[in-house]
Amino acid sequence: MFKISATYTDLYQLRMAQAYFKNNKHEQTAVFDYYFRKNPFEGGYTIFAGLEDLLQKLKNLQFSKEDISFLKTQNFPDDFLDYLEKFRFHGKIFSVMEGDVIFPNRPTLRVEGTLIEAQLIETIVLNLLNFQSLIATKARRMRFIAGNRSLLDFGLRRAQGPGGYYASRAAFIGGFDGTSNVIAGEDFNIPISGTMAHSFVQSYDNELESFRDFAIQLPKKCVLLVDTYNTLKSGIPNAIIVAKEMEARGEKLFAIRLDSGDLAYFAKESRKLLDAAGLHYVKIAASNQLDEYVIKSLQEQNAPIDIYGVGTNLVIGKPNGALDGVYKLAFSNGKPRIKISENLEKITLPHAKQVYRVTSEEGIWIGADVISLKTENHVTTMHHPFDPFKQMDIDSLKQEPLLKEVMGEGEIKIKLRTLSEIAEYSRERFAQLPLEYKRFYNPHQYKIGISTALKKEQEALIKSRKI
Amino acid sequence: MFKISATYTDLYQLRMAQAYFKNNKHEQTAVFDYYFRKNPFEGGYTIFAGLEDLLQKLKNLQFSKEDISFLKTQNFPDDFLDYLEKFRFHGKIFSVMEGDVIFPNRPTLRVEGTLIEAQLIETIVLNLLNFQSLIATKARRMRFIAGNRSLLDFGLRRAQGPGGYYASRAAFIGGFDGTSNVIAGEDFNIPISGTMAHSFVQSYDNELESFRDFAIQLPKKCVLLVDTYNTLKSGIPNAIIVAKEMEARGEKLFAIRLDSGDLAYFAKESRKLLDAAGLHYVKIAASNQLDEYVIKSLQEQNAPIDIYGVGTNLVIGKPNGALDGVYKLAFSNGKPRIKISENLEKITLPHAKQVYRVTSEEGIWIGADVISLKTENHVTTMHHPFDPFKQMDIDSLKQEPLLKEVMGEGEIKIKLRTLSEIAEYSRERFAQLPLEYKRFYNPHQYKIGISTALKKEQEALIKSRKI
Structure with a gap:
């Protein structure tokens, strides 16, 4: 029905991009995580939707001549506008498959690219994924x-x-x-x-x-x-x-x-x-x-x-009306990045990461996902993200990687499915979720853990940032 | 940003249109009212928004070749599709001005046209006005x-x-x-x-x-x-x-x-x-x-x-998320029309109507609107819509007609304003609303009355429909 132009964004993305560009930081590499903090409807799960439509929008994302003319009226410097005119997204996206069952506080999607391109797509990523996942x-x-x-x-x-x-x-x-x-x-x-x-x-x-x-x-x-x-x-x-x-x-x-x-x-x-x-x-x-x-x-x-x-x-996804998805910087210019908060749960996880769904030998979901550094292929111990005394040995369990490369070099890297195929996949994945996570009142919470290596990296960064 | 095609609608509008067309009822005249039933946010008022954008969309509303090809796959007869291919909205629209302060259960907008054209625009009217008025x-x-x-x-x-x-x-x-x-x-x-x-x-x-x-x-x-x-x-x-x-x-x-x-x-x-x-x-x-x-x-x-x-x-207009606007038939084929309901407040008002904002001689809003037949230029007595014992003499008060012709013969009949002009008009109108309607908790309710002539017409129709 409608074409989304690259001005389908918040102005601050363009202002930050301008500053990156003028300070010559824009070609630095960066990694951002998309995730949300709370399942909607006081429920025990979220269904991930919007991805394949988003990928098609990103593939074609650009600033039109009219967009550039408009931006000229907003005090953007000419050399930056020349850059925007040629802008195309060429970064990599790693994502959970559309239709899958997802849970809070673990990356659903990871963007790797230059700082400027990863920043410029933030709003459209949030706008399309938050809403469709809610509904x-x-x-x-x-x-x-x-x-x-x-x-x-x-x-x-x-x-x-x-x-x-x-x-x-x-x-x-x-x-x-x-x-x-x-x-x-x-x-x-x-x-x-x-x-x-x-x-x-x-x-x-x-x-x-x-x-x-x-x-x-x-x-x-x-x-x-x-x-x-x-x-x-x-x-x-x-x-x-x-x-x-x-x-x-x-x-x-x-x-x-x-x-x-x-x-x-x-x-x-x-x-x-x-x-x-x-x-x-x-x-x-x-x-x-x-x-x-x-x-x-x-x-x-x-x-x-x-x-x-x-x-x-x-x-309208009543009563919530919105999924609280966020897009946080985890790595840039060769260094892991973190955002500190008074609220323990709002401290971010640094580095490019992978998420594994932990299952039994037969593939039965055991009720936990574990976040690791993307370079880890298997996690032996999963730690509670905040409580230093809680940990669990998962060495003997199967671990299904959830984030797969879906976009790179401006191209979509997966075979796009029909909506019926996505719906059928979603039905199958939901069938694997045990009943206690599906009830409406006070559902069981799907656990999250972090690997030993990731835990150490986060602790070191928090220490270095303590003021 | 995006073009709205005439398939931006609910299928039942097209199915009803098909039946009207095939039964040769489609050229009958009809009148529909757009109104809502409850102010959002437990408030005392609603700000009317979306109109001027809607008018521009209606002026250009048509079925594209792709739309017609799609509808061919949905078992619509060829002669009806030929009709749709040429369809343009040529009806009249009478409306409150965008930005004005409006209240429940009185027409905000009235559509007069052929039965088919008035029906075919229902969804877009509701979709654009409900949401923008909410926000x-x-x-x-x-x-x-x-x-x-x-x-x-x-x-x-x-x-x-x-x-x-x-x-x-x-x-x-x-x-x-x-x-x-x-x-x-x-x-x-x-x-x-x-x-x-x-x-x-x-x-x-x-x-x-x-x-x-x-x-x-x-x-x-x-x-x-x-x-x-x-x-x-x-x-x-x-x-x-x-x-x-x-x-x-x-x-x-x-x-x-x-x-x-x-x-x-x-x-x-x-x-x-x-x-x-x-x-x-x-x-x-x-x-x-x-x-x-x-x-x-x-x-x-x-x-x-x-x-x-x-x-x-x-x-997202939290917590409501939606304005409950409806679009109801009031007149067709030369006859007034009514919908009966067990719930008194859901019985509709027949005939093409006007709404007057009652004011003092100096133009001060007195806290009431009155609905009349569109042929009445002045209302002497206003009756409570449901309570037969409540009425009020308003003969000596000024009455400002709120519904003005904004569209006819496929053309917009008002001078479109800039968004700043609409915002300024809205500010001025809101300034006329007394404080007791503006408070957040338990605000005063802006009264609604109906004219003697309209009351008689509604009563006669209810009687004729009693089963």
Whole structure:
């Protein structure tokens, strides 16, 4: 739908780049880590989304002539603007695969490049990954509870403007079956679905006539919205009449949709009326302020709902609204770098690093990832990141490296997958996560450890920085 | 930044359009109302934003060849696709002016056109107006409390993907002074600002050297970030050294920025150190999870902060995340239309309507808007929308019509304003709103009434629909 230009960034990236350039520091090598600090929704996991779209954006990232003209008005020196005009990202990116299950405080993505190029992509990395990971996670929580019932994204109207475009993409990765969002369907090959609004029914003098006209024109997967006037006294009876007329034509009404009131009650009563009319095959779709908790409650009440249409709470990732991803310098100009903080958990980890998911011999996830220097191929002991007395021997366990080279020399280094392939990969990875990390209330926390070598490097740097 | 195609919509709009077209109902006239049901943030008002951008999008709205090819794969009939290929919006739009103060349950915008064209624009209307009004309102709440201190939008990295583009636009309308978002600055002519991140400081072997290099390259409006290692023992002392060096060159350090810890405490201590060094003119900027409540608290503590940088909570409109705007059919094919609901407040108002802001003879807002039929030029009695015993004589009061023709025959009917002009208009309108509607806790509710004629029309329709 839209092209992202290199001015899709915060001004301070350009000001820092200018200072690096003018001080001749811009060609120094640098390593940045992207990670987040807290799983959203008080949950036990996050689904990583946005990567393959990001890579395509980075491959084509540049400043247009209009961008340069605009920047000229903002007091940038000419030689720096000449540099920006030719700018292309040629760094390396190592990343967790899109769709994987990720956890806080360990690198999800690592950028290696010149200081200037790694800095110039910070905002777009954060903007695209934070949001899509948030929404994929929200979607996954609903898929987890909805079992094999259909989940459809209806959120575009309440989305944060064009954020809705990526919300639909991320929701599909997180396990949704389709979207109402046509442009997302068109650009990302997501199945699209949609039927009628109240306005359709209202535009007729009577409800029956509106259902009849709609069914004649759209007999395939026809869904009738039954709550414009009175669900049980008007909507369902009229839907039954039309369903019978469809049967006489050799067609089948696909579903009715409830969009207000007590969905559990109306679904049960609607099911009874439909079944009494012999319409056991007609499905029930429900929408109206759904989220994972409402869906859980509906299912606990055995509400006979086959299709959930989810809008606002999905596409804005309510209640969090944002994933707190950050992008931190770990190495530059040949030296490890650290940011100190009063808050132990906010002290950064220096050096280019690798993250290993620790598993049993059979590949079963044991509930811990370990961060090492990127040069370590195997970690023997994992240490608690802050508590010096906690450590664990993992020498005998398998360790799956999570960060793989996905970009280098301006080219994407992996085979890009279809969105369905990413969604399927995500489903498989999520299946490996034990149940205790998936529950909504007070989930178990997936452990993080650091290798002995990394721990020593961090301690030495903290010591040298003590003021 | 991006072109919105007519497939930026929900599929059901196209399915309903198909049914209207095939049943030859599509040229019937229709009237839709856009309104919302609840002020966000438990506040007493909403700032209307998004309109002028929406009008430009509607003027150019069409299905591209690629869109039509895509829709061909989705089982749309050829004659309908031929129709869509030629589709342009030619209806009329009557609207509140962008930037005005608006309230729930009264039309903010009215669309009059053929049934099909009015239906086909629903999603884009909702998507653009809901979000921008949400953010402009959030921004206005911060401006209300921040007085004349600077407010800067730093949110792009945590925004909901490209939603950040419009968040910056809306924040400026709501009273922000600038943004870090370069593309928004470029496209909407918003002042942009930005300085340095922790990574800049970290990329040097010592903080002083990083400050010095930055100040040499960027002496104008130079802001030094002082909390990378230790604010009071390292950051501020180094900033003072550099400020003195700048003085020696005839330059002035503009500000220091705090981005962590207790901002009230660090601002006060930093101010003392700067003042003791004779640097009274150096401003203090603060960022880190700010919102209107944190800003209020900082000001109540007399924290000497001159510039607030606001990110996440602004650009995602936390905690709401969405404005609950709806788009409801009020008239079609020569007849008034209504949607009935168990919930009195969700019953819609039929007919094309006007909204008047009731004022004193001198133009002072008296705390009420009244909705009339569009054919009424003056309302004598305003009735409570649900309570039959509440009414008020407003015959002697002035009534300012809020809905003005902004689009017709495919053309924009108003002179488009610069974003600064819209922001200034918004400031002036907000100044007319009495204080009791502006407070954060339990604000007074701006009243709504309906005219006698509209009340009778609604009652007659409800009666005719009773089942």
